[in-house]
Amino acid sequence: MSLIANARMYAVDAATAANWTALFARIAETAGVPLTVIPHAAPAPLEDLWRRDDLGLAFICGYPFARGGFPVRLVAAPVPASGDGRPLYASHLVVRADSDIATLVDSFGRRLGWTVAHSQSGFNALRTHLLPHWQARGRLYAKSIGPLLTPRRVIDALLAEEIDLGPLDSYFHDLLLAAEPDTASRLRIVETTAPRPMPLLVASDGLGEALVARLQAALLAAHQDEEGRAILARLGLSGFAAVEPQGYRVLVEEADAADSAGYRQPG
Incomplete structure (x- = not known):
C-alpha cells in the first residue's frame, strides 16, 4: 500500500x-x-x-x-x-518593517492577528506570551483578528495593513528568509516567545x-x-x-x- x-x-x-x-x-x-x-x-x-x-x-x-x-x-x-x-522553535511576534511599533507594549491598542486555535505557534504561544500583560492590564488590543489559518496569511495581512502585529513560526521564518528574502525584509521581529x-x-x-x-x-x-x-x-x-x-x-x-x-x- x-x-x-x-x-x-x-x-x-x-x-x-x-x-x-x-x-x-x-x-x-x-x-x-x-x-x-x-x-x-x-x-x-x-x-x-x-x-x-x-x-x-x-x-x-x-x-x-x-x-x-x-x-x-x-x-x-x-x-x-x-x-x-x-x-525546538518559537513564535516571532512581527510587525511591518516600517511600523512605528518598537516594542511589544507599543502594539497594545492596535490590531492583532492569529492563525487558528489548534496552532501552537500561531495561537497558544501567543496567548502564553501575552497572558501576564493581559492579567496586569486587561484587554490589550483594539481588534483580535482570526482565524487567518496560516503563517502566510499572517504575513499577507501585515503587509496589507489589515493587522499591526502577528505571530510567525520561527522555522517558517527561517524558510522565508531563504526563499523570499525580499518578503522577509518587509517584516521586523519585536519579541520572540520561549522555545518549545x-x-x-x-x-x-x-x-x-x-x-x-x-x-x-x-x-x-x-x-x-x-x-x-x-x-x-x-x-x-x-x-x-x-x-x-x-x-x-x-x-x-x-x-x-x-x-x-x-x-x-x-x-
Whole structure:
C-alpha cells in the first residue's frame, strides 16, 4: 500500500515544497516504504489530513498532538539549523518593517492577528506570551483578528495593513528568509516567545510499530551522507531527532493555564 506524505505547514513556496518532496522520496527509498506526496493546501483543514488512515509522514503541530484526538503515531521531529541542536522553535511576534511599533507594549491598542486555535505557534504561544500583560492590564488590543489559518496569511495581512502585529513560526521564518528574502525584509521581529517542542512528523496509528520504526530510522539517518545533508540544508535543517510524547505536555499545560485564567483568545 502506498502511503501519503505532506509538508504543507512548511511549504513556504514552490521550491521549498519541491525540497520536501525530494526529502520524502529519499526517506521512502531508504525505509522501503512507498510515499506519495499529496497536495492539501489551505483552506483544507489540517485535521482532515491527520485523520487519514494512509498517512505515512505529515507535520502536526505539537499542541493538537499532545491534546490527542487524532489517530497518529509519533515518528520524529526536525531540528532547525538555526537553533542549538535541539528540536525546538518559537513564535516571532512581527510587525511591518516600517511600523512605528518598537516594542511589544507599543502594539497594545492596535490590531492583532492569529492563525487558528489548534496552532501552537500561531495561537497558544501567543496567548502564553501575552497572558501576564493581559492579567496586569486587561484587554490589550483594539481588534483580535482570526482565524487567518496560516503563517502566510499572517504575513499577507501585515503587509496589507489589515493587522499591526502577528505571530510567525520561527522555522517558517527561517524558510522565508531563504526563499523570499525580499518578503522577509518587509517584516521586523519585536519579541520572540520561549522555545518549545517543534511540530513533528507523524504517521497513521494503524501502520504499526515496524513500519513507523523504518520511517523513523530513515529520518534520523538523513544527515549521514552528502546527498541527505544537501536536501536538509535546503530546508534549513541539521537533521531529525527522536522525541517523546511527554515532551509536548507543556503545550497543553500552558494552554490550559490561559483558559483557566479566562484568556481564551489572544487580544
